[in-house]
Amino acid sequence: MDTTHWxxxxxxxxxxxxxxxxxxxxxxxxxxGILEVFTPALSAAGATDPHVAxxxxxxxxxxxxxxxxxxxxxxxxHALELADGTSTRVQPDLYQIATxxxxxxxxxxxNSEFSLLEWxxxxxxxxxxxxxxxxxxxxxxxxxxxxxxxxESRRYGVEVRRxxxxxxxxxxxxxxxxxxxxxxxxxxxxxxxxxxxxxxxFIDEFVLPEFAGDAFTLLIDYPVSQCAxxxxxxxxxxxxxxxxxxxxxxxxxxxxxxxxxxxxxIQRSRFEADLRKRDHLAAERISMDENxxxxxxxxxxxxxxxxxxxxxxxxxxxxHAHIREVMSFDEQRA
Amino acid sequence: MAxxxxxxFKGGLKIMLDxxxxxxxxxxxxxxxxxxxxxxxxxRNLKTGRVVERTFKSGETVEAADVIDTTMQYLYNxxxxxxxxxxxxYEQLAAxxxxxxxxxxxxxxxxxxxxxxxxxxxxxxxxxxFVEMVIKETDPGLRGDTATGGTKPAHMETGAVVKVPLFxxxxxxxKIDTRxxxxxxxxx
Numbered sequence: 001m002d003t004t005h006w007x008x009x010x011x012x013x014x015x016x017x018x019x020x021x022x023x024x025x026x027x028x029x030x031x032x033g034i035l036e037v038f039t040p041a042l043s044a045a046g047a048t049d050p051h052v053a054x055x056x057x058x059x060x061x062x063x064x065x066x067x068x069x070x071x072x073x074x075x076x077x078h079a080l081e082l083a084d085g086t087s088t089r090v091q092p093d094l095y096q097i098a099t100x101x102x103x104x105x106x107x108x109x110x111n112s113e114f115s116l117l118e119w120x121x122x123x124x125x126x127x128x129x130x131x132x133x134x135x136x137x138x139x140x141x142x143x144x145x146x147x148x149x150x151x152e153s154r155r156y157g158v159e160v161r162r163x164x165x166x167x168x169x170x171x172x173x174x175x176x177x178x179x180x181x182x183x184x185x186x187x188x189x190x191x192x193x194x195x196x197x198x199x200x201x202f203i204d205e206f207v208l209p210e211f212a213g214d215a216f217t218l219l220i221d222y223p224v225s226q227c228a229x230x231x232x233x234x235x236x237x238x239x240x241x242x243x244x245x246x247x248x249x250x251x252x253x254x255x256x257x258x259x260x261x262x263x264x265x266i267q268r269s270r271f272e273a274d275l276r277k278r279d280h281l282a283a284e285r286i287s288m289d290e291n292x293x294x295x296x297x298x299x300x301x302x303x304x305x306x307x308x309x310x311x312x313x314x315x316x317x318x319x320h321a322h323i324r325e326v327m328s329f330d331e332q333r334a
Numbered sequence: 335m336a337x338x339x340x341x342x343f344k345g346g347l348k349i350m351l352d353x354x355x356x357x358x359x360x361x362x363x364x365x366x367x368x369x370x371x372x373x374x375x376x377x378r379n380l381k382t383g384r385v386v387e388r389t390f391k392s393g394e395t396v397e398a399a400d401v402i403d404t405t406m407q408y409l410y411n412x413x414x415x416x417x418x419x420x421x422x423x424y425e426q427l428a429a430x431x432x433x434x435x436x437x438x439x440x441x442x443x444x445x446x447x448x449x450x451x452x453x454x455x456x457x458x459x460x461x462x463x464f465v466e467m468v469i470k471e472t473d474p475g476l477r478g479d480t481a482t483g484g485t486k487p488a489h490m491e492t493g494a495v496v497k498v499p500l501f502x503x504x505x506x507x508x509k510i511d512t513r514x515x516x517x518x519x520x521x522x
Binding site: 049051104105106107185187190200201 | 362364365374
């Protein structure tokens with residue numbers, strides 16, 4: 001019998017740091033006039049994202065994997081509420097610190113239950129949101145009296161082409177498998193013809209290790225095949241890309257941002273594509289969130305949104321090596 | 335044999351890869367927020383001892399290797415094989431040079447060793463972490479020199495050579511850490 005199992009993974013000092021991080025976030029949100037909202041953790045709809053596994057209660061409800069859909073429903077509802085012309089009020093931007101759940105995600109940087117800071121800026125695109133993100137991070141670093149580590153950006157397509165010789169949308173799994181072989185790295189044959197899975201591993205294996213080890217990096221211009229909930233646009237070369245970015249510190253992924261897709265018809269077809277991919281991967285069948293689709297049909301305002309993992313940000317702030325060190329009780333102790 | 339899914343991977347798990355038994359040394363869960371999950375492992379080939387990196391797509395299954403670690407008593411060497419006995423069943427097994435490796439340097443009568451069995455046959459032998467041996471041959475001791483920190487080679491009956499402090503004499507019994515091959519202390 002392990003008699004230390006009841007003890008927390010985080011020290012008292014680390015828990016103080018966690019509290020200060022959240023205070024710092026809320027202070028900045030308040031300064032920016034972003035409204036804090038609260039949406040349910042239990043929902044009738046689950047995540048259709050092919051690589052996100054939801055936890056489900058015995059009564060059939062899903063634990064949220066992200067507060068994105070209910071927050072978008074609020075954005076659409078607020079637009080409707082203020083659209084009758086009688087009001088001169090401006091629609092507020094929204095934020096939330098949500099506890100989210102992802103089944104089968106556990107490791108040094110993963111815990112099935114974690115905290116997402118999610119916020120939406122109306123009338124802004126992903127470029128403005130990246131500046132917003134940098135402002136928040138600078139505020140947090142200032143508050144913690146730490147030197148700003150710096151931030152740079154890299155383009156997904158350029159990083160892939162620099163190594164493979166082709167843009168990601170032109171790459172085949174054979175090209176990628178050959179690159180792994182020539183670098184003497186292990187490549188799972190079970191990837192089969194799944195180019196996006198091969199690209200995921202390629203990025204992790206070859207691109208992320210070259211990011212500055214002690215600074216932030218924004219990876220921008222994701223391939224269209226990985227657009228998720230972002231709208232499409234074009235890059236400097238006029239190539240079609242997703243208006244999506246990710247934030248890293250070293251090689252640790254911290255946040256994912258979109259210039260949000262607002263078109264309900266396109267959203268429905270993406271959900272359908274997700275569901276086909278889930279069937280192909282033999283993942284659980286999940287019905288799409290009709291409430292979100294109705295909200296988008298009613299009118300989701302042009303906006304950019306981002307989700308940032310707070311425990312991981314805390315790991316970076318406090319230079320912690322394992323996620324359990326920043327949580328009172330990680331999933332092994334919960 | 336049973337199969338293991340990637341979510342069961344952990345250090346020490348014995349799996350079959352490319353027809354050889356392997357032991358997982360480390361396992362890292364890799365997953366971009368919106369992307370495919372992988373298990374990046376380092377595995378040791380239990381036949382060759384080589385450690386390589388091997389990445390699996392999450393959800394893959396691998397065949398379990400019929401590998402078990404047992405504690406056995408060393409009996410004797412017949413010039414070609416090292417013979418061990420299971421102290422509970424008295425069953426005897428012979429291990430060849432490939433399985434014994436460098437562990438023969440520390441094998442003395444009745445030493446309790448860890449013998450790794452693959453399909454019931456010895457695959458690897460690990461000597462006890464600490465053994466006590468009598469020095470067969472070494473230079474004469476420098477009496478009273480316990481402070482200078484100098485060392486000299488000392489030869490054991492098994493062929494092992496251990497660096498010992500200058501004050502140690504031939505015929506003395508010493509304690510050795512077999513994992514590093516280093517002298518630990520005198521045994522009175």
